[in-house]
Amino acid sequence: MKLKKISICGLTEAFPNPVSVDFEGLGSGLIALVGNNGVGKSTLIGSIFAALFRQLPGQKRSLYDFCTHPHPEIDLTFSVGGESYRSLLKIDPKARQMESYLFDGRGIPLANGRKEAFQEEIRKRVGTVELFLASIYSSQSRAGNFLGLERSERKQLFITQLLGLSRLRLISATARGFAEQADRQVLTLEGERKGISQLLATESDIESVEELAGQLKTVSTELESAERVRRMAEGTLNELLRRDVEQKTMESRRAELSAQLRRTGTSITTLERQLDEDGRELAGRKDTGDVTAELRGLDARIEEVHRQMEEAKEVETSNREIEATIRSIEADLKAKRDELARSEQESEELAAVPCGGKGPYAGCVKIRRAIQARESLAELGGIIATLQLELELQRSSLMKVPADTNRLMNELQQRQGQRRSLEDARRRQEELKVIEARRQERARGLERLMEEKSGQERQLKELYRSMEGIQGVDADLARVNRELQETASEIKRLSGRREQIIARQAQAEQRLRQIEEARARAARLETELDTARSERDEFDYLAKVFGPDEIQLCEIQAAGPGISAIVNDLLEGCFDNKFEVRFRTQRPRADGKGMVDDFDIEVRNKGLDRTCLVDELSGGQFVLVNEAVNLGIAIYNMRQAEGVRHETLFRDETVGALDSNNAKEYVRMLRRAMEVGGFHQVIFICHSPQVWEMADRLLRIRDGQVMPELEVREENNAA
Numbered sequence: 001m002k003l004k005k006i007s008i009c010g011l012t013e014a015f016p017n018p019v020s021v022d023f024e025g026l027g028s029g030l031i032a033l034v035g036n037n038g039v040g041k042s043t044l045i046g047s048i049f050a051a052l053f054r055q056l057p058g059q060k061r062s063l064y065d066f067c068t069h070p071h072p073e074i075d076l077t078f079s080v081g082g083e084s085y086r087s088l089l090k091i092d093p094k095a096r097q098m099e100s101y102l103f104d105g106r107g108i109p110l111a112n113g114r115k116e117a118f119q120e121e122i123r124k125r126v127g128t129v130e131l132f133l134a135s136i137y138s139s140q141s142r143a144g145n146f147l148g149l150e151r152s153e154r155k156q157l158f159i160t161q162l163l164g165l166s167r168l169r170l171i172s173a174t175a176r177g178f179a180e181q182a183d184r185q186v187l188t189l190e191g192e193r194k195g196i197s198q199l200l201a202t203e204s205d206i207e208s209v210e211e212l213a214g215q216l217k218t219v220s221t222e223l224e225s226a227e228r229v230r231r232m233a234e235g236t237l238n239e240l241l242r243r244d245v246e247q248k249t250m251e252s253r254r255a256e257l258s259a260q261l262r263r264t265g266t267s268i269t270t271l272e273r274q275l276d277e278d279g280r281e282l283a284g285r286k287d288t289g290d291v292t293a294e295l296r297g298l299d300a301r302i303e304e305v306h307r308q309m310e311e312a313k314e315v316e317t318s319n320r321e322i323e324a325t326i327r328s329i330e331a332d333l334k335a336k337r338d339e340l341a342r343s344e345q346e347s348e349e350l351a352a353v354p355c356g357g358k359g360p361y362a363g364c365v366k367i368r369r370a371i372q373a374r375e376s377l378a379e380l381g382g383i384i385a386t387l388q389l390e391l392e393l394q395r396s397s398l399m400k401v402p403a404d405t406n407r408l409m410n411e412l413q414q415r416q417g418q419r420r421s422l423e424d425a426r427r428r429q430e431e432l433k434v435i436e437a438r439r440q441e442r443a444r445g446l447e448r449l450m451e452e453k454s455g456q457e458r459q460l461k462e463l464y465r466s467m468e469g470i471q472g473v474d475a476d477l478a479r480v481n482r483e484l485q486e487t488a489s490e491i492k493r494l495s496g497r498r499e500q501i502i503a504r505q506a507q508a509e510q511r512l513r514q515i516e517e518a519r520a521r522a523a524r525l526e527t528e529l530d531t532a533r534s535e536r537d538e539f540d541y542l543a544k545v546f547g548p549d550e551i552q553l554c555e556i557q558a559a560g561p562g563i564s565a566i567v568n569d570l571l572e573g574c575f576d577n578k579f580e581v582r583f584r585t586q587r588p589r590a591d592g593k594g595m596v597d598d599f600d601i602e603v604r605n606k607g608l609d610r611t612c613l614v615d616e617l618s619g620g621q622f623v624l625v626n627e628a629v630n631l632g633i634a635i636y637n638m639r640q641a642e643g644v645r646h647e648t649l650f651r652d653e654t655v656g657a658l659d660s661n662n663a664k665e666y667v668r669m670l671r672r673a674m675e676v677g678g679f680h681q682v683i684f685i686c687h688s689p690q691v692w693e694m695a696d697r698l699l700r701i702r703d704g705q706v707m708p709e710l711e712v713r714e715e716n717n718a719a
Contacts, residue, residue, distance in 0.1 A: 011043060023648075030696045032697070032698050088103070098115070135635075176539070207508045230491060254467070315400075333387040344377065634649070
């Protein structure tokens with residue numbers, strides 16, 4: 001796989017806006033990604049991985065969680081074996097949906113946006129995600145510094161992730177699971193075979209179906225005979241019950257008629273007594289004549305008295321109001337006459353004053369009051385004359401009362417007493433009429449009752465004659481009921497015995513069917529048991545072959561020399577070629593008998609002819625040897641892939657700060673890795689100016705933009 005171009009929009013806070021990188025325009029060689037921490041260097045190379053595998057490398061969270069734009073996109077153009085392809089990811093972080101497309105060089109879609117189809121097409125062209133991580137992405141750095149791990153951790157990482165032997169472990173574990181499943185099936189089949197043997201051993205205990213059928217026939221015949229006897233007894237019982245019901249109905253009718261006859265006699269006696277009482281009451285009353293006309297005349301006179309009393313009351317009320325007005329006027333007239341007398345007296349006193357109320361004494365209160373009194377004499381005289389005239393008018397308006405109210409009240413009481421007496425007389429007349437009508441109605445009712453009594457007596461005599469023909473039913477009923485109880489007990493006994501025989505017969509038939517099925521199953525069971533045992537043995541063999549002591553061990557032992565050769569090739573020219581690395585996968589046993597599995601990395605100093613473990617190297621030497629090991633494992637894994645050719649190698653800040661000498665050694669190692677791995681480009685993240693100054697191209701990331709620096713350093717190429 002060879003990179004051509006990538007466009008990113010809205011991925012992490014480093015690239016909120018669209019940004020593009022033309023890898024094809026950069027040419028071949030070492031491409032250094034430089035910039036401050038957090039500007040997006042790892043995001044840029046991680047986007048290449050995401051464009052192929054729909055996730056960022058080494059992240060447990062999904063790609064949606066890193067989106068910073070409403071409509072993020074990743075658009076990657078690459079080639080495989082000279083054929084161009086374009087991978088396009090359209091992401092909807094709000095709905096958490098992603099459409100992934102793959103187009104060929106002519107723009108024809110190979111995947112329609114579905115995850116499964118896209119992943120299948122990518123796997124065909126660039127391999128699996130595990131291969132990508134373990135080879136060109138060299139993701140062993142994601143799990144930590146490889147040589148910085150403990151020996152057991154190094155071995156586990158080397159086997160599972162770097163060499164990809166986890167697939168062999170998975171095959172072994174799967175085979176072991178199938179073997180256990182087959183073993184459980186063998187145990188199940190053996191248990192079933194044992195159960196069948198026990199079932200076949202009980203065949204002699206089964207009752208004879210023919211004998212049970214004979215017993216069933218005998219009991220069924222006896223039961224049918226008992227059923228016939230019961231049906232005959234039930235017919236007799238029904239007839240007796242019908243006669244008993246008829247007898248009880250007649251008895252009930254007789255009792256009812258007797259009760260009706262008694263009630264009719266009682267009613268006749270009561271009516272005769274009531275008629276006698278009505279006759280006596282009518283005989284003791286006298287006719288008082290018609291008092292209706294007299295009542296009408298008396299009501300007219302009472303109404304006239306009421307009218308006269310109302311008129312008298314109206315006149316008396318009017319006279320009382322006029323008298324009250326007269327008293328008021330007389331009081332006002334007396335007050336005005338007294339006021340006139342005082343004013344005349346004060347006026348006379350003013351006439352006796354020499355100054356006549358003028359001069360220096362004009363301000364005297366008494367003189368001023370006397371002057372006011374003289375001035376009011378004429379007005380008071382007019383008021384008094386008016387009041388006298390009004391008084392005469394009011395007195396003349398008094399009316400004479402037309403009648404004496406007390407006399408009228410006495411007459412009214414007398415007339416009302418007369419009316420009550422007449423009302424009593426009228427009520428007595430009406431009561432006599434009611435008694436007479438009631439007496440006539442009772443007489444007619446007595447005639448009807450006498451007729452009903454005669455009819456009831458006739459019905460009762462006829463009923464007695466009918467009842468004489470139905471006698472002795474109770475004794476017959478008791479006898480037939482005893483016969484039915486005895487027959488029912490016999491039927492119950494025979495039915496129970498018949499059911500027992502049927503159940504025993506069904507059980508015997510079922511046992512015989514089970515025996516036949518068991519014989520047939522026993523024949524098939526041996527074949528299934530042989531097959532299950534064969535599958536168990538085969539899966540046990542596969543689990544062992546793919547286990548840690550067989551193919552896995554062969555892979556480890558084969559990888560050791562291969563990786564060692566690549567690492568030593570990368571170290572050639574470094575440290576004056578004095579170091580040689582060897583992956584040790586076995587060591588001699590302590591007793592000297594054979595070898596034991598082991599995993600460690602030895603470093604031989606060729607100048608001193610001394611071998612030590614990698615952990616004993618100095619700081620700078622350890623960093624470079626560690627990087628050589630990481631690169632060697634990546635190139636080894638890439639060579640193991642079939643049908644996939646990768647032309648780009650990624651390094652994500654795998655070394656720290658290096659001095660100038662070690663920086664040169666590191667760059668020389670990367671260039672050697674390009675030659676050994678046949679890479680077109682090596683894209684590496686770097687924070688050390690001493691390293692990136694020796695790269696062929698720079699990609700500087702700043703403020704969400706990627707700016708290439710295309711100057712080729714001839715002296716670096718010469719180096």
